[in-house]
Amino acid sequence: MKGVMKNKNKNVVLVVLDTHRFDRLGAYGYSKPTTPNLDSFAADSLFFERAIAPGQWTIPSHASLFSGEVPAVHGTVQADDALPREYQTLASRLSKNGIRTTGFCNNPLVGILQNGFKRGFENFYNYCGVVPSTPQKQIDDFWKPFRKIWGKYTQLLRKLSYPIQNTFASPNEFFLAALRPLFVPMWTRAGNFKGMTVRSINETAAHVKNIEGDDQKGNFVFLNLMETHLPYAPPDAFVKEFVPYFYETPEAQHFMRDFNRKAMQWLIPLEKPFTDIEAATLSDMYDAEVAYQDHLLAQLLDTLNTDYHRENTMAVFLADHGEMLGEHGYMGHGFGVHEELVRVPLFMRIPGLDSGKKVSQRVSITQVFYTVMEYFGFETLSMPYSDEVDIRCQSLFRALEREDYAPAHVVAEAYGPENALKIMRKNFPGMIEKYRADHDHRAVYQGDEKMIAIDGFSKILFDLAGDPQEGRPYQDDARIEALSKALDSYMDLAKSRGGSSSRKISLADDLVQQRLRDLGYLE
Amino acid sequence: MMMSALKAGGMDLIIDQVRTADPNNPRGYFEFERVKKLPKGDTRWLKQAGGKAIKIISALLQFLPDDYHYKVIFMERDLDEVLASQQRMLERSGKPLNSRDEEDQIRKSYLDHLEEVSAWLSKKDWIQTLFVSYNDILHVPEEEFPKIASFLSGKVDPDAMISVVDPRLYREKGN
Numbered sequence: 001m002k003g004v005m006k007n008k009n010k011n012v013v014l015v016v017l018d019t020h021r022f023d024r025l026g027a028y029g030y031s032k033p034t035t036p037n038l039d040s041f042a043a044d045s046l047f048f049e050r051a052i053a054p055g056q057w058t059i060p061s062h063a064s065l066f067s068g069e070v071p072a073v074h075g076t077v078q079a080d081d082a083l084p085r086e087y088q089t090l091a092s093r094l095s096k097n098g099i100r101t102t103g104f105c106n107n108p109l110v111g112i113l114q115n116g117f118k119r120g121f122e123n124f125y126n127y128c129g130v131v132p133s134t135p136q137k138q139i140d141d142f143w144k145p146f147r148k149i150w151g152k153y154t155q156l157l158r159k160l161s162y163p164i165q166n167t168f169a170s171p172n173e174f175f176l177a178a179l180r181p182l183f184v185p186m187w188t189r190a191g192n193f194k195g196m197t198v199r200s201i202n203e204t205a206a207h208v209k210n211i212e213g214d215d216q217k218g219n220f221v222f223l224n225l226m227e228t229h230l231p232y233a234p235p236d237a238f239v240k241e242f243v244p245y246f247y248e249t250p251e252a253q254h255f256m257r258d259f260n261r262k263a264m265q266w267l268i269p270l271e272k273p274f275t276d277i278e279a280a281t282l283s284d285m286y287d288a289e290v291a292y293q294d295h296l297l298a299q300l301l302d303t304l305n306t307d308y309h310r311e312n313t314m315a316v317f318l319a320d321h322g323e324m325l326g327e328h329g330y331m332g333h334g335f336g337v338h339e340e341l342v343r344v345p346l347f348m349r350i351p352g353l354d355s356g357k358k359v360s361q362r363v364s365i366t367q368v369f370y371t372v373m374e375y376f377g378f379e380t381l382s383m384p385y386s387d388e389v390d391i392r393c394q395s396l397f398r399a400l401e402r403e404d405y406a407p408a409h410v411v412a413e414a415y416g417p418e419n420a421l422k423i424m425r426k427n428f429p430g431m432i433e434k435y436r437a438d439h440d441h442r443a444v445y446q447g448d449e450k451m452i453a454i455d456g457f458s459k460i461l462f463d464l465a466g467d468p469q470e471g472r473p474y475q476d477d478a479r480i481e482a483l484s485k486a487l488d489s490y491m492d493l494a495k496s497r498g499g500s501s502s503r504k505i506s507l508a509d510d511l512v513q514q515r516l517r518d519l520g521y522l523e
Numbered sequence: 524m525m526m527s528a529l530k531a532g533g534m535d536l537i538i539d540q541v542r543t544a545d546p547n548n549p550r551g552y553f554e555f556e557r558v559k560k561l562p563k564g565d566t567r568w569l570k571q572a573g574g575k576a577i578k579i580i581s582a583l584l585q586f587l588p589d590d591y592h593y594k595v596i597f598m599e600r601d602l603d604e605v606l607a608s609q610q611r612m613l614e615r616s617g618k619p620l621n622s623r624d625e626e627d628q629i630r631k632s633y634l635d636h637l638e639e640v641s642a643w644l645s646k647k648d649w650i651q652t653l654f655v656s657y658n659d660i661l662h663v664p665e666e667e668f669p670k671i672a673s674f675l676s677g678k679v680d681p682d683a684m685i686s687v688v689d690p691r692l693y694r695e696k697g698n
Contacts, residue, residue, distance in 0.1 A: 080589060081646055422588075425564040511625055512632045518618045519609060520542060520552075521580045523559040 011211055011219040011313040012372050013204075013304065016065070017293070018058065018107050019229040019333060020319035022051075022345045024290045032242065034287050035294040038317065041301050042347040044355045045315075046400065050362040051346035052445070053321045056414040057333045058109045061320035061365060062117055066090050068369035068383070068394070070411065072494035076116075077415040079109065083116035086384040090369050091220060092120030094376065099218040104204045106195025106226040121222070125203070127195035128226070134196075135203050175419050176426070181261040184231075188260075194226040197296055201225070205300040212308040218376060223300075227293035228323070230332070231260035234288040238295075242288040243281065252281040264427075266332045267420040269435050271428065274326045283325050304349075311351050314375050318365055319344035328470070334420040335435055337443035337452055338470055342412035348396075350375065359399040361406045362445050370394040385497040409490040414441040444487040451483035456510075459484060524660070525598055526553035527687045528668065529576045532679030537568075537577040547612045553578055561586035574678075581640045589649045596671060597644070600657035602633055664688045 022028045025035045027042035028049075054064040055071045063069075063076035067087040076083045083089070091101040103124040105111035111118065111126035118124045126133045136151075178187055187193055204223045211219050239246050246252050255278045259265065274282065304315045322341045324330035333341055344365060349355060373381060374395040380388045392398065399405045416437045424431050432438050440455040448465035459480050460473045516522040527550055530536055542552040557568050561583050569591060579587075587593060606626060613620055621629065644652045653674040660667045668681035 075642060075646065080649075082648075084646075422564065425562065429563065511621070512629055512636075515609065515613075515621070515629055516580065516582070518613055518616070520554075521559070522582070523562075 009214070009218065009312050010376055011221070011309070012375060013208055013221045013313055013315045014223070014368070014372065015300075015315070015317045016062070016222070016224045017228065017317060017319045017345065018224055018226045019321065019323050020290065020345060021322040021340055022319070022343050023340070024287060025345055027347070028345060032287060034242070034291045037294050037298045037301050041304075041317070041349065045347040045349040046353065047356070047358045048346040048363055048396070049358055049360050051318065051344050052362055052364050052410050052412050052443075053319065053342045053344045054364055054366045054412060056321055056335070056337060056341050056412065057417065058107060058320055059115070060413065060415070062110050064366040065320065065368060066117055068366060069497070070366055070494060071413045071415065072491060073497045073499035075499060078418050079113065080418070081115065085116070089116070089119045090372060091222070093373065093381065094220045095120045095122060097376075099220050099376065101220045102207060103222045104200045104207070105222070105224045106197060106200055107224045108193065110224055125200070127200045128192045130191050132192055132196065134199065135207065176423065179264045179423070184261045184263045188231055194229055197225055197227045197293060201296050201300050205303045208300065208303045208309070211313075212306065220372070225293060227296070228286065228289045230266045232256065232285040232289050233260065234285065234292045238288040238292045239285070242291055243284040246281065249277065251277050255281055256285055264423055267334050267417070268331065268424055268428065269329050269335060269431055269437070270326060270331050271431070273329070279326050286323065286325060314348060314350045314372070316348040316368060316372070318346040318368060320365070329435070334417050335414060335437050335441070337412045337414045337441045339464070339468065342443060353400060357400065359405070361399065362410045363396060363399065363407055364410045367394050367396050367407065371396040409486070409493065410445055411487065411490050412443040442487060444483050444490065446483055446486060449479060449483065451480060451487070453484070453487055524657070524687065525596060526576065526578050528684040529679060531687045532668070532672070532681065532684040534675070534679050535575040537572055537575050546615055558583060582636065584640065585643065589647070591649070593650045594675060595644065595650055595652045596674070597652050597654045598657050599654055602630060605633070606630060661688060
């Protein structure tokens with residue numbers, strides 16, 4: 001890798017707002033005052049109006065963010081997949097070049113699973129799970145031996161608990177059992193499913209503050225926040241502000257209490273549409289969580305707003321994916337590639353660059369990998385398909401240099417999570433066909449046009465300018481052909497980089513399926 | 524062939540007698556019908572399957588639950604032979620045959636599928652896979668069966684497995 005670290009005290013703080021819809025931020029036009037703190041920071045940043053997540057959920061999106069490759073290439077798309085070793089993670093690359101790497105993580109899919117996402121972090125703190133690991137506080141010498149013993153004990157507990165927690169992430173009977181309403185409070189509360197938002201922000205802010213004045217090493221700090229993930233239980237003050245009818249409406253309370261326990265419903269499309277009060281409650285409670293998280297982030301944003309960090313620290317805020325709240329029949333972030341799910345917030349404040357610039361071209365979250373590398377001074381890097389990849393080709397710094405900047409391929413890919421598919425096969429088999437849930441879904445864009453391609457089934461065209469809610473698909477064979485070509489080109493490129501067209505085993509070809517049926521191998 | 528070799532080697536098989544021997548498979552099918560229901564979540568039978576062998580087509584591997592560990596003996600065969608063999612089986616069963624273009628399309632789909640399934644298997648740490656060549660087993664069974672015996676931790680007798688190999692029979696099926 002060439003051109004590393006010309007300036008030693010460069011830092012990057014990367015904050016993943018897990019499960020954060022773009023359209024619930026004021027900066028993206030939301031009418032409710034959910035995110036005053038993030039809006040203020042966004043106004044001071046390089047602001048991407050149309051950022052697209054490479055995948056529809058945590059695993060593929062984080063794998064892309066950390067590897068610089070798209071899901072069709074890295075293939076890390078299921079809870080039991082691991083990022084192949086040949087992909088050096090962002091943290092590994094930085095750590096090897098003398099940059100201090102620290103992770104603060106609230107998402108068990110990132111922090112607990114043995115999927116390679118923690119590779120390269122010198123320190124990685126998990127606020128989620130049965131036995132969290134958090135930074136050690138300064139204590140008197142007298143207590144240090146006791147802490148050492150306690151530390152060994154908790155380390156052993158973590159060692160024992162991680163394989164068990166890993167088991168629950170796989171699409172097996174343990175996973176299904178854990179989704180029963182009786183057990184959901186157990187793993188969401190005792191198991192710290194959403195981590196500890198307050199503590200993780202406090203400790204990240206403290207860590208970032210401590211960086212000030214440390215000119216010996218650059219720093220890369222990663223924070224994943226899960227407050228906006230289900231279950232929703234924001235503090236009363238936020239409920240009163242964003243769900244003002246909640247405490248006077250038993251139906252709303254009953255629904256939320258019930259929905260918070262029915263984890264199975266978080267993962268799969270809806271059996272029947274929400275009633276008006278259910279839809280409003282869910283959406284408004286989500287807003288309350290968004291607002292609560294924004295409120296808590298003030299502390300970290302204040303730290304980032306010191307003169308030192310304005311001059312030395314690139315701060316990036318993005319979401320790994322959004323959330324479906326009943327739109328198009330979808331719930332959660334397991335299936336589909338609609339805008340609520342794959343269009344995400346992205347803004348970054350970069351020292352020395354004009355603030356407040358807005359980029360209207362569509363970009364991918366995957367490009368943040370290259371942008372961070374370029375900020376630290378890297379020029380080329382070795383990838384599995386080439387020893388010398390020019391970082392500039394994919395870095396978002398180009399958006400600052402050229403008004404007509406447009407990256408070649410921005411595609412969102414959705415491979416249905418096996419654990420959710422298993423639930424559907426067992427309990428709602430008709431739903432798989434209705435939503436084509438076991439087919440790969442991909443979204444490809446050209447200007448305001450978006451095509452959703454459901455592998456082996458259909459291609460649906462939308463005009464996002466006139467139909468941002470994607471409610472009115474239209475037919476235009478020429479445009480479908482053009483967008484199909486763009487998607488084919490993306491998939492061909494993925495294949496040339498070692499990816500397979502689909503990381504599931506597919507026999508989508510009707511001819512082959514018929515052949516195997518005729519031979520008696522399939523039902 | 525592999526199923527009968529495993530049986531000869533001393534391995535218990537999970538089979539039913541739903542499909543019986545016919546001109547396509549004079550020795551029988553060694554199949555278990557419920558395996559076809561894996562996509563619908565029918566996996567309860569796996570509880571009794573520990574230590575036994577079952578025949579499964581590669582497209583169904585993805586539906587095996589990861590509650591268990593599996594050893595997969597992945598049979599590879601020249602694709603043109605596979606297609607020719609399948610055509611003959613269809614012909615004998617009175618099923619409609621595909622056109623030349625359709626056969627080409629099936630061939631391409633099989634190739635893509637093989638690529639996908641290899642990638643998928645390499646990423647599943649609860650599955651161990653041994654790729655074996657069907658043609659090598661026909662020609663040098665004395666070299667191939669010991670590898671399988673070793674893969675199965677010595678649970679089969681490679682010498683006994685060799686006795687089931689009849690190159691003439693399988694060559695006919697391929698023609």
